[in-house]
Amino acid sequence: MTSFLVTFIQAVINGLLVGGLYGAVSLGLTLVFGVMKLVNFAHGEFLMLAMYVTYWFVVYTGMNPILSLAVSIPLLFTIGYLFEAFMLSRTLGLGDLPQILLTVGLSIFLQNFAQLLWSSNYRVVPVSYPNISYLFLGIYFSLPYLIVFASSLVIAAILWLFLQKTSVGLAMQAAAQDIVAAKLMGINTRSVFAISFGLGIAITAAAGSLLAPTYEIFPTIGSTFILLMFLVVVIGGLGDVRGAYLGGLILGLVVTVSNLFVTADLGQVILFIFFVLVLILRPNGLLGKMIK
Amino acid sequence: MERRRIMAMMVLFAILPLLGEFAGRQYVTLVIMMFFYATLASAWDIMGGRAGQVSLGNAGFLAIGAYTSTLLFLRFGISPWVGMFIGATVAGLSSFVIGLTALRLKGVFFVMSSLAFVQVVQLLLTHFVSVTNGDIGLFIPLTSNPTQMQFSQPIFYAWLIDGILFLAIFANYSISKRRIGFYLSAIREDEDAAQALGINTGLYKSLAFFISAFITGMVGAFYAQYFLFITPTSTATIPLSIQIVLAAIIGGTGKIWGPVFGGIVFEVLTYFLQLSFPTIAGLNYTIIGALLMLIVIVSPQGFLALVERMIRSK
Numbered sequence: 001m002t003s004f005l006v007t008f009i010q011a012v013i014n015g016l017l018v019g020g021l022y023g024a025v026s027l028g029l030t031l032v033f034g035v036m037k038l039v040n041f042a043h044g045e046f047l048m049l050a051m052y053v054t055y056w057f058v059v060y061t062g063m064n065p066i067l068s069l070a071v072s073i074p075l076l077f078t079i080g081y082l083f084e085a086f087m088l089s090r091t092l093g094l095g096d097l098p099q100i101l102l103t104v105g106l107s108i109f110l111q112n113f114a115q116l117l118w119s120s121n122y123r124v125v126p127v128s129y130p131n132i133s134y135l136f137l138g139i140y141f142s143l144p145y146l147i148v149f150a151s152s153l154v155i156a157a158i159l160w161l162f163l164q165k166t167s168v169g170l171a172m173q174a175a176a177q178d179i180v181a182a183k184l185m186g187i188n189t190r191s192v193f194a195i196s197f198g199l200g201i202a203i204t205a206a207a208g209s210l211l212a213p214t215y216e217i218f219p220t221i222g223s224t225f226i227l228l229m230f231l232v233v234v235i236g237g238l239g240d241v242r243g244a245y246l247g248g249l250i251l252g253l254v255v256t257v258s259n260l261f262v263t264a265d266l267g268q269v270i271l272f273i274f275f276v277l278v279l280i281l282r283p284n285g286l287l288g289k290m291i292k
Numbered sequence: 293m294e295r296r297r298i299m300a301m302m303v304l305f306a307i308l309p310l311l312g313e314f315a316g317r318q319y320v321t322l323v324i325m326m327f328f329y330a331t332l333a334s335a336w337d338i339m340g341g342r343a344g345q346v347s348l349g350n351a352g353f354l355a356i357g358a359y360t361s362t363l364l365f366l367r368f369g370i371s372p373w374v375g376m377f378i379g380a381t382v383a384g385l386s387s388f389v390i391g392l393t394a395l396r397l398k399g400v401f402f403v404m405s406s407l408a409f410v411q412v413v414q415l416l417l418t419h420f421v422s423v424t425n426g427d428i429g430l431f432i433p434l435t436s437n438p439t440q441m442q443f444s445q446p447i448f449y450a451w452l453i454d455g456i457l458f459l460a461i462f463a464n465y466s467i468s469k470r471r472i473g474f475y476l477s478a479i480r481e482d483e484d485a486a487q488a489l490g491i492n493t494g495l496y497k498s499l500a501f502f503i504s505a506f507i508t509g510m511v512g513a514f515y516a517q518y519f520l521f522i523t524p525t526s527t528a529t530i531p532l533s534i535q536i537v538l539a540a541i542i543g544g545t546g547k548i549w550g551p552v553f554g555g556i557v558f559e560v561l562t563y564f565l566q567l568s569f570p571t572i573a574g575l576n577y578t579i580i581g582a583l584l585m586l587i588v589i590v591s592p593q594g595f596l597a598l599v600e601r602m603i604r605s606k
Binding site: 039041087090091096097098100101102104105106107108109110111112113114115116119120219223226227230234263265266268269272273275276279280 | 344346348389392399400401403404405407408411412415416418419530531534537541572573574575576577578580581582583584585588589
């Protein structure tokens with residue numbers, strides 16, 4: 001019994017650590033939805049691009065993978081900004097369908113372009129975090145998880161400060177609350193949209209670069225994350241930045257604890273059933289803040 | 293008028309594969325795959341175009357149709373001619389799983405749950421190895437016996453999928469002429485307003501989705517019989533779901549002929565891309581992804597609408 005308890009607590013700890021990561025990769029998705037009311041189906045592909053940026057950065061320079069943030073964040077911000085400014089902005093106000101199709105199209109394009117450029121081989125960042133675990137009160141804390149968890153907290157904190165303390169952040173919040181009122185207050189919503197989209201991508205890029213050393217990287221890795229991201233943001237309430245982080249933690253717990261009882265692939269099925277149930281029963285998120 | 297056009301097209305589509313007598317086997321394969329995508333796009337359009345609910349889950353219905361008919365045949369010896377309809381019914385019923393969310397939710401939530409549906413179907417097919425043979429997939433022994441829906445001449449496969457295509461076209465036509473068609477357009481234009489006017493939006497969306505899934509399930513059974521080999525990753529995949537949507541979008545959604553021609557154009561396009569760059573992995577879909585974005589930006593009403601506009605402006 002005590003041994004089960006230890007296993008259980010271990011699963012909970014691992015779940016929370018992994019959950020921080022789930023939260024971090026999903027922050028950008030929920031931010032973009034909050035401001036633009038747009039679900040970016042290509043979000044996972046930006047994560048994939050950031051991972052490749054880190055991979056090539058380490059291969060060519062041999063430096064610490066964390067330094068690749070200096071490349072991946074500005075690069076993916078620019079890509080996101082330009083995509084919004086030149087393509088997405090044309091579909092705003094035309095309803096859901098064109099936006100869904102545009103981002104789905106982008107997702108296919110990026111996945112296959114990555115395959116074209118870098119082949120579908122699995123790649124491993126040559127310098128990765130040392131795989132050590134610390135034993136504390138009978139529970140193992142793995143170093144890669146701790147690093148990823150700590151950086152996810154930093155990402156979330158920076159985003160939070162940005163939204164609260166900068167004028168651009170406040171403009172984004174205003175646009176999220178009431179787009180017409182924001183326009184009337186003299187906010188250039190078009191540029192706010194482009195910046196929001198770029199920022200949403202940049203946050204995901206940061207998470208992707210930090211994750212890259214702990215994953216095998218391949219062109220369709222984004223699609224293995226995208227449903228997870230949807231789940232996280234739906235649990236947290238679409239558009240709710242704090243909710244997304246919390247949603248990540250909840251999801252991390254569900255994944256690791258359910259893995260104690262069923263095999264991993266059935267665990268996935270349970271995850272999706274959970275997703276559909278949340279969609280049906282609490283479409284505004286488990287935390288239940290109403291959003292229009 | 294429309295009915296006469298359908299008859300004319302039916303004759304034309306039935307004659308098309310006959311030209312294989314001169315053009316060769318490769319041509320018949322092309323025609324079969326043209327009809328294959330046209331049928332899938334046409335079935336998708338009942339939900340996607342008429343009711344405006346974008347399903348990225350149709351590959352899941354195809355997989356359910358394919359696996360049901362194949363398992364019934366392999367395990368119980370039930371002819372795929374019967375299995376096709378049982379598979380289609382099971383696929384149709386499974387649409388209610390996503391439909392549950394569709395009753396309450398709109399737009400992006402529906403897309404997300406339909407996306408999750410494909411993934412769940414794939415995971416289940418992979419997991420229950422004792423029933424579905426898991427990743428290895430199911431082989432159907434070659435008998436070339438027409439009572440088991442196997443033909444030695446590929447042209448019969450062309451006529452078979454042709455038949456399902458006309459079922460899809462006829463379903464679209466019937467819906468467009470009936471009250472449900474108008475209800476679905478109302479739902480597409482403004483779901484809240486439709487509901488306020490007393491339309492039972494949940495019922496009509498579920499019905500449209502059932503019909504769409506039913507026909508897609510039939511195509512699944514055809515797929516299994518044509519290739520005689522199915523795996524979870526050749527049927528229940530998100531890329532196949534996206535191809536179906538893309539085919540419909542190219543042609544233009546919400547019209548009877550749009551998705552049909554979209555499917556044909558899509559297959560011709562991929563066929564020639566494959567022919568031109570057979571060895572470069574990823575290039576086809578890079579182009580297809582770019583094409584999808586381009587169509588949305590340049591002509592959201594579809595490629596056909598663009599051609600029409602260009603002809604008219606001359």
